[in-house]
Amino acid sequence: MALTRKSSITSSKSSLRTSQDEDEAWTCAKCTKIFKESDAQLMECQRCKEHFCITCLKKTKAKYSMLCKTDAMWFCGKCRIVMEQHAVTDIEIERRCKQIMENFEERITSLEKTVDNKCDEDRVPTPNQVPVTTEMPKQKIKEEVVLKHLSALKIDKSPGMDKLHLRLLKEIAESITKPLCIIFSQSLENKTVPNDWKNAMISAIFKKGNKSLAKNYRPVSLTSVVCKIMEKMMREFIIEHMKTNNLFSKKQYGFIAGRTTGLQLLEVMISGQRH
Structure with a gap:
């Protein structure tokens, strides 16, 4: 960058001389000549920040004046x-x-x-029926399982309509484990759930776009945390039963631990390369 003495004054503390009263000067990095004149004509390298006089650079005053009028970056050799x-x-x-x-x-x-050529909409294969020979046994709610789920609660989540905050449930987990175990067992035995667990507080979460349009929001239902714990336990029972009896299809990748839709896509790509 071309500069003059007036245009190159910097506010950086590192550029101050030993005395603030001393006139600012530049030293040419090539000929080591010191310039204090107000009309000193020098070039500053934008990378190393060294200064070079136009004599050492063999540049004419006309060339220097032209560079002063542009914002082009200049670098030394x-x-x-x-x-x-x-x-x-x-x-x-x-x-x-x-x-x-x-x-x-x-x-x-x-x-x-390849997939389009192999797929025929008129001949959609029928899923193989898996015979179920073993019924799902009656599940018993165990206190240690309830305690495990209470201890794993994330306290930064929002409570449901019952206003039971997750931090409270987690801190008194040991005290409420047995009462919750009894409630869960009675719910399974009677095949019903408390009415309070059926209520949900719906909150609108903004997605993107115009905030004044309802279509740019998605509803989120905040339900009872206690009910969610029971639902998780029921899911674990069902998943374990289906795994034990090989009821899951080999093509099932979603909602199963150890399998992802990304893994399914990878398998499709490998299968396509083989064929």
């Missing part, structure tokens, strides 16, 4: 070489990333064509 090397490296990285993305898009397009 050594820094220019480094910046050019970095530019070449960045261009190569950008080229390789672009090539990788193009190859990935070609593979996705090829897989889509």
Whole structure:
């Protein structure tokens, strides 16, 4: 960057001289000449921040005046070489990333064509029926399981209509484990749940877009935390029964521990490459 003495004064503390009363001066990094004149004509490297006089740079006053009128960044000889090397490296990285993305898009397009060719809407395969020979046994609510779920509560979540905060339930977990165990057991025995557990507090969560439009909000139901604990225990019973009796399809990837939809996509890609 071309500069004059007036335009190069900086507010940085690091640039202050030993005395604030001393006139600001610059030293040419090449000829080590000190410039104090108000009309000193120097170039400042934007990388190393060194100054160079136009005599050492072999630049005319006309060329210097033209540079003063532009916002172009200027680099000394050594820094220019480094910046050019970095530019070449960045261009190569950008080229390789672009090539990788193009190859990935070609593979996705090829897989889509393969899937379209193999799928026939008129001949949708019927899922294999899995015979159920073992009935789900009657479950017994255990106190240690209830305590485990109470201890695992996240206190930053919101309570339901009953206003029982998760922090409170977690701190008194040992005291309420047995009463909750009795309530859960009675609920299973009578095949019903308390009416308070059926109530929910609905809150509108903003998604994106115009906040004045109702379609840009999604409803969230805040239900009883105690009811959620019982639901989690019931889910664990059902999942364990289905795993024990091999009732899950090998193509089931969602909502099962150890399986994800991403893993399913990976398997489809591998299958497409084999064929």
